[in-house]
Amino acid sequence: MKRNMTDLTSRQKIILSLIVHEHTRTAQPVASKTLIDDYGLQISSATVRNEMNTLSELGLIRQPHTSAGRVPTEEGYRFFVSNLVQQTALPSATRNTISHQFYQSRRGLDHWLPLAASVLANQSQAVSLVTAPHSEKIAFKHIELISIRGSQVLMVLVLVGGEIRQQILALGEVYSQESLSQTANQFNQNLENKSLGQIEALEPSADPLIQQILAAIIDQMHLTEELVTGELFLDGLSNVLSTPEFATINQDRSPLRLLEERPMLIDLLSRTVLTEDIGGVQVLIGGEGTWQELRDCSVILTRYGIQDQLSGMLGILGPMRMPYGQAISAVRFVADLLSDLVTDTLIE
Amino acid sequence: MKRNMTDLTSRQKIILSLIVHEHTRTAQPVASKTLIDDYGLQISSATVRNEMNTLSELGLIRQPHTSAGRVPTEEGYRFFVSNLVQQTALPSATRNTISHQFYQSRRGLDHWLPLAASVLANQSQAVSLVTAPHSEKIAFKHIELISIRGSQVLMVLVLVGGEIRQQILALGEVYSQESLSQTANQFNQNLENKSLGQIEALEPSADPLIQQILAAIIDQMHLTEELVTGELFLDGLSNVLSTPEFATINQDRSPLRLLEERPMLIDLLSRTVLTEDIGGVQVLIGGEGTWQELRDCSVILTRYGIQDQLSGMLGILGPMRMPYGQAISAVRFVADLLSDLVTDTLIE
DNA sequence: ATTAGCACTCTCGACCTGAGAGTGCTAAAA
DNA sequence: TTTTAGCACTCTCAGGTCGAGAGTGCTAAT
Structure with missing residues (x-):
């Protein structure tokens, strides 16, 4: 059933391209x-x-x-995307402006990820999705224990790769900040770069403080491991609200519903993109049979980060008639940008 | 122009209540x-x-x-809310279930805030808004410096109240983890509980490491201070998408637009609720002249947290014809819950 | 003060209709 | 064999008409 280049004359390709282009512009049938x-x-x-x-x-x-x-039919779009689409690189002025925004103030991921979502939404005129990068393998980097009040202690756990987890612990008794710092130092010396498995295999300690902290560390590392993906940033909803495809407010079929159901969304992302290597861009057209809600939508996804170490995912979701050339370029561009930033600031 | 209780006979009040109730149910004019x-x-x-x-x-x-x-007119709703609405407390079974969800796994704010948003959205059948708590006054609590790679250092800054800021610093030269830890300790001893003003007034140090770190601390504290409110969590969009008030997809007038424009939203929140003491619930009906987009909507807002120390805001946004009794109760309930949680885990 | 009764008004869906858009087909032209 | 002019045909869509039904306001009686 797969159609290839040679099935169509070049004139047919031109006509198909024009139909796609015009329909993308007007959302109307093309005469x-x-x-x-x-x-x-x-x-x-x-x-x-x-x-x-x-x-x-x-x-x-x-x-x-x-x-x-x-x-164009779903098949038509697939053929177009596989064979005919030409990536229209962002104008270099735009690229520079955007790069600047990222580099000028190096505030870190909590600044970059929403920015990436915003840029992506603007450039693609669709809904953008960006997840925080997530380590492939969970390993200990650093711990800090801060006395808060009475027996309560704030534990800040830094993992290799840079994920930071925090938790407030209610310890059995009151410890001084000094003894907490000492304990933290012990952990830092003994556990650095140890994987979750290695840490779990350690001899249990007699010291109740160490026991409690270790349990908390393992707990947090498990939680992190279970995460398929980190936080999710989303932008550009308004780009898409006015399009007829989404105006299908008729009950629960709306693609917007999908955006609210984080578990579903994560499922979507992981099924498609997590298998892929970094650098590849996946285009999912019309839900591909699996996603009823996406019948009239397309999704463009890719991964960014560092292969086998730390990666996140980003992409866009828009009406099936979207400017694929621009959109794919935008996704590529932002992914590369984020990959660079992540590489620069990787915590080893 | 302000109308009070005595302007209406009790029969008129009943009739008004019934109209409000019925119209809330059906979205139709009431005969x-x-x-x-x-x-x-x-x-x-x-x-x-x-x-x-x-x-x-x-x-x-x-x-x-x-x-x-x-x-009901806007005025009608105002009168209803001021004089006639009766709070319908959540059934105690529901309250218990919800409390349990919050207390069973004490994972901290990053778990509670989205949960609060979700609960609020479910209970009110509207869009819920929850911001992270934010300190009234910014003061230093603790710092940690972690060597990452070469001259790069991860700085984790904990503020009084519990806000955590992190930043990756590219220092001029390479420092050992020991010297970093020492420096951090110095800061911890000297700066604990110091306000931004006090820190800025300190004598500059000759040590370039200390200089750089201090600058970064001040920078981060400034950034935090400038924040009107912390992160924003939002849930329940789908509750509201199908209502006629929001289906007004006609271009830019949609209240949904407001939800995407964080600055506007923050403005809305701060103007109304930040002036209020904790405990008070504000009901904003029909945009009150200021917010065109909210012509057909109502907003119910309140603050939670600890007066004059650490507070966030939460509320809901829904069609003007919303079940105010339930909605106000839900907002109150969740706010109290979060206040308790914040109090329990306050970092002093 | 309340109510039955009734005329009046306005909306809404159903139906009709004509204009216009766009096609498919055929027969001629290249 | 491919391309094109011409034309009949089909379908949508906006506009207009119409009658039923909903709900009111008013009046006169209770």
Whole structure:
């Protein structure tokens, strides 16, 4: 069923491309005459109609009703994305501006991730999704214990890769800040770069303080390990609210619903993108049978970060008729940017 | 213009209440006959119509068109909320379930805040908003410096109140972890509980390491101070997408737009709720003239936390015809819950 | 003060209709 | 064999008409 380049004449490819382009612009069926008038084709509309017929038979375009123009089918978009789309690199001025925003104040991920989401949403005119990077393997880097009040202690746990977990512990008795710091230092010396497995295999200590802290460390590391992905940042909802595809407010079928159900969303992300290597961009068109809610949508996803060490995911979700060239470029660009930033600030 | 209790006969109050209730349920204009039939009033529809006329003249209800039922006006809702609404406490079973969810695993704010948003959204069937608590006055609690790689250092700064800021510093030269820890200890001893002002007034040090760290501390404290409110959690969008008030997808007037524009949202929150003491619940009906986008919406807001020390804000945004009794109770309940949790784990 | 009764008004969905858009087909031209 | 002009045909869509039904306001009686 897979169609390849050679199935279509070059004129058919042009026509398909134009239909995709025009329909992306207007969200309306595209008439043969429109193609002649607006794109200056040097053939007649009747010829175009003949070609359209062929494309219809191939299942790449369809008519909403007998006397309407043509609309690309899901298959049509797939063919377009696989064979015809040309990436339209962002203008270098834009790229510079964006890079600057990221580099000028090095505030760290908590600043970069929302910024990435915002940039991505703007550039693609769709909803953007960005997850925080997450370590492939969980290992201890550093711990700090801070006395708060009475027997309560704030534990700050830094993992290799840079994830930071914090927890407030209610210890059995009151410890001085000095003894807490000492204990933390012991941990720092003994556990650095140890994996969760290694730490769990340690001899239990007789010291109740050490016991409690160790338990908390293991607990937090488990929690981190169970995470498929880190925090999720989302932007550009308003880009998409006014599009007819999303205006399908009719009950629960709306793609917007998916965006609210974090578990579903995580599932979507992980199924598609987590298998892929960093650098590859995946385009998911029309839910691919699995995602009812995405019937009229497309998703473009990729990973960023450092292969086998620390990676996050980012992408966009928009109507199926989206400017794929721009969108894919934008995703690539932002992913590369984030990869660089993560590499620069990796905690080893 | 302010209307008080005594302006209305008790029968008028009942009728107004019923109209509000019924319209909340159906989103339709309420007919006089409906009130007789569905609520078993012991008077005739003609009498009800007479009373309705009075209420219309008072500006509390209105007719969408000549021969339609009545709909509460903005004023009507205000009167209802000020004088007639009765808080319908959550069933104690529900309260227990919810409390349990919060208390069973004490994972800290990063777990509680999204949970609060989720609970609030469910209970109110509206969009919920929850901000992280933010200190009233910024003061130093603890610092930690962790060598990462080469001359890069991860600084973890804990402020009084418990806010944690992290930053990766590229220092001029390479320092050993020992010397970093020592430096951190110095800071911890000298700066504990010092305010931003006090820290800025310190004598500059000759040591370049100390200089750089101090600058970073001051920088981060400034950033924190400038924050009006912490992170923002939002839930329950789907509750509201299907309501006619929000379906007004017609371009930029949609209240949904407001939710995407964090600055606007922060502005909204701060103007209304930040002036208020903790414990008070504010109800903002129909944008109150200031917020075009909220013409058909209401917002219920309150603060939680510890007066003059550490507080956040939470609330809901929904259609103007919302079940105010339930909604206000839900907001109160969740706010109290969070206040308790924050108090328990306050970092002094 | 309340209510039955009734005329009046306005909305809403159903139905019809004509204009326009766009096609498919055929027969001629290249 | 491919392209194109021409035309009949189909379908949508906006506008207009219409009658039923909902709900009111008013009046006169209780």
